Amino acid sequence: MNHIKVLIIGSGIAALQLAKSLGRHIDVTIVTKSDFYDGNSCLAQGGVAAALSADDHPSKHYHDTMVAGRKVNNKKAVEFVTKEAPQLIEDLVRAGCEFDKDQAGSLELGLEGAHSEKRIVHSGGDETGKRIVHFIAKQLHDNVKIKEKMFAYELILTKQKDTCIGVKVKLANGKIQSLFADYIVIASGGSGQIYSRTSNAATATGDGLALAYIAGAELADLEFVQFHPTLLYTNGKAHGLISEAVRGEGATLITKSGYPIMQNVHPLKDLAPRHVVSQTIHEYIQKGEQVFLDIRNIKNFSLRFPTVYTLCQKAGVNISHGKIPVAPGCHFFMGGIKTDLYCRTNINRLFAVGEVACTGLHGSNRLASNSLLEGLAFGERLAKWLCKYGTSNKELNDAKNCSTINHAVLQKHVNINELKTRMMEMTGIVRKKHQLIEQKEWLESFGIEQLLDVNFDLLSVEETTSIFMLVNAWLVTTSALYRTETRGSHYRLDCPHENNEVWLNRQIVRQKKEIVKKGENNEFIEATVVT
Numbered sequence: 001m002n003h004i005k006v007l008i009i010g011s012g013i014a015a016l017q018l019a020k021s022l023g024r025h026i027d028v029t030i031v032t033k034s035d036f037y038d039g040n041s042c043l044a045q046g047g048v049a050a051a052l053s054a055d056d057h058p059s060k061h062y063h064d065t066m067v068a069g070r071k072v073n074n075k076k077a078v079e080f081v082t083k084e085a086p087q088l089i090e091d092l093v094r095a096g097c098e099f100d101k102d103q104a105g106s107l108e109l110g111l112e113g114a115h116s117e118k119r120i121v122h123s124g125g126d127e128t129g130k131r132i133v134h135f136i137a138k139q140l141h142d143n144v145k146i147k148e149k150m151f152a153y154e155l156i157l158t159k160q161k162d163t164c165i166g167v168k169v170k171l172a173n174g175k176i177q178s179l180f181a182d183y184i185v186i187a188s189g190g191s192g193q194i195y196s197r198t199s200n201a202a203t204a205t206g207d208g209l210a211l212a213y214i215a216g217a218e219l220a221d222l223e224f225v226q227f228h229p230t231l232l233y234t235n236g237k238a239h240g241l242i243s244e245a246v247r248g249e250g251a252t253l254i255t256k257s258g259y260p261i262m263q264n265v266h267p268l269k270d271l272a273p274r275h276v277v278s279q280t281i282h283e284y285i286q287k288g289e290q291v292f293l294d295i296r297n298i299k300n301f302s303l304r305f306p307t308v309y310t311l312c313q314k315a316g317v318n319i320s321h322g323k324i325p326v327a328p329g330c331h332f333f334m335g336g337i338k339t340d341l342y343c344r345t346n347i348n349r350l351f352a353v354g355e356v357a358c359t360g361l362h363g364s365n366r367l368a369s370n371s372l373l374e375g376l377a378f379g380e381r382l383a384k385w386l387c388k389y390g391t392s393n394k395e396l397n398d399a400k401n402c403s404t405i406n407h408a409v410l411q412k413h414v415n416i417n418e419l420k421t422r423m424m425e426m427t428g429i430v431r432k433k434h435q436l437i438e439q440k441e442w443l444e445s446f447g448i449e450q451l452l453d454v455n456f457d458l459l460s461v462e463e464t465t466s467i468f469m470l471v472n473a474w475l476v477t478t479s480a481l482y483r484t485e486t487r488g489s490h491y492r493l494d495c496p497h498e499n500n501e502v503w504l505n506r507q508i509v510r511q512k513k514e515i516v517k518k519g520e521n522n523e524f525i526e527a528t529v530v531t
Contacts, residue, residue, distance in 0.1 A: 004182075006028045006029070006185065006390070009211075010030075011032040012133070013379070018187070023383075026390070031167075037134075040355070042133050043200075048088075048120070048132075049373055051117070053118065058082040061119065062079060063116070065081075065363075065370060066078060068273050069366070070363055070365060070487055074359055077360050085373055097131075100124070112244045114272070125303070125304050125305055126243045151461045152208075163348035164350035182390065183390055184350050185353060186351070188211075189354060194419065196424040205469050207465070209471075209472055211468075212347075212350070213471060215350070221364070222475050223480040225335075226274060226366050227489065228328060230247070233326055241331070246298070250298055251294060253270055253294070253326070255290070275488055277328075282429045334363065335358050338358050343381065362374075429491060433494050
């Protein structure tokens, strides 16, 4: 048995910010199921939002975040993050992280959808996520151990099942290890791969969410899935993300004939909130019309957006014509493991940070460039909490303290390609009650409850991943069925308008337990329970 002080599952920006901010005196182990840099953080083309200009203020950033999230955000979370944003950027600059600058030598601030001011800082054009992740990784001290190709598949709980004391991992050679720690942090990212069209890395299969759910952690807001408007889309396949910053630089969405599709849809036109743009593109595609991103008025496109340029080259798209074929696809999960503002879950010693967590920051639709910001802000906040309170607990690394699980046998396998296609069609951007019911019944035909009790020790990584993806799909679909209104990231055809009476409602999901929770602030006054 190995014992660790802080064990982090995942290696994205939130995980690295946490590990770096803990300092040299705390032993940290990061486990990641693939290579260290294989994740969504390194794919993030957009920048980091922060109120840095003389014309801007955190209160404006707060307002824009609330409006994008359709006011079901946790106000305290939004206030904390928007206030911290300028200092976080200043700290990175002071430490030596390079950001793009204007001719005067000041930070160049970009504009993205639903922002009222230019406040997006970039690094290397559209390589912001990659560059910040690599920069923070270089700052890690020798107290941080990195373990690659370790697949975390089961949380280890005490007999009372109220405290997490470790995690089971499977190595590349199939061997199993039990890693015990004083504090376990899930920072494993989102679940984009449960959809057929996604901007997410291949590793984003929702492992952390499934781990937490099976262990009995509370989840929240799972119906809120953001679909990015512009994925490069050719021959019926999505090839990756076309950053919103491209539209911020003046690109417009047009049909094959050249009609600007956002002209009469929203006052902000092509920079409207993501759900508005995604739904508009979706409508045109449903009518059989292809949609393009017109980049002809952007000078030096290949230099300004090197990642997008390379993406187009690999997909065989010639940008000299000035048009990039696009379609919306799954991009970000606003919901996740329910935490407070210190990243604590309802299970003792289990924390969650980054996209896998749900603080309520994003509401029903994340504001552009708030995702890397979220990882930076809460990674540092959790580090401060652990440094202050994380030294007095006794170790619980005795295997005798572990709970036992009654294992079932895997009865039926799911076709992952079919799952992904059905999720895009049935639990996608536009939703209908009867389709959600049909999808839920199809998912439950695999025996969700039985799957949760399968002996994962005996399964391969691929088989376990399939189960985790199925569980994620069921959680999202079930939550979407209970959200009987259009809200933020999705559109309900049977209820096309937002219902002011349910603005303050928040869905809490917890395995096999009937509960109704009140949020820590009065904004979340009720909870719909999905079990």
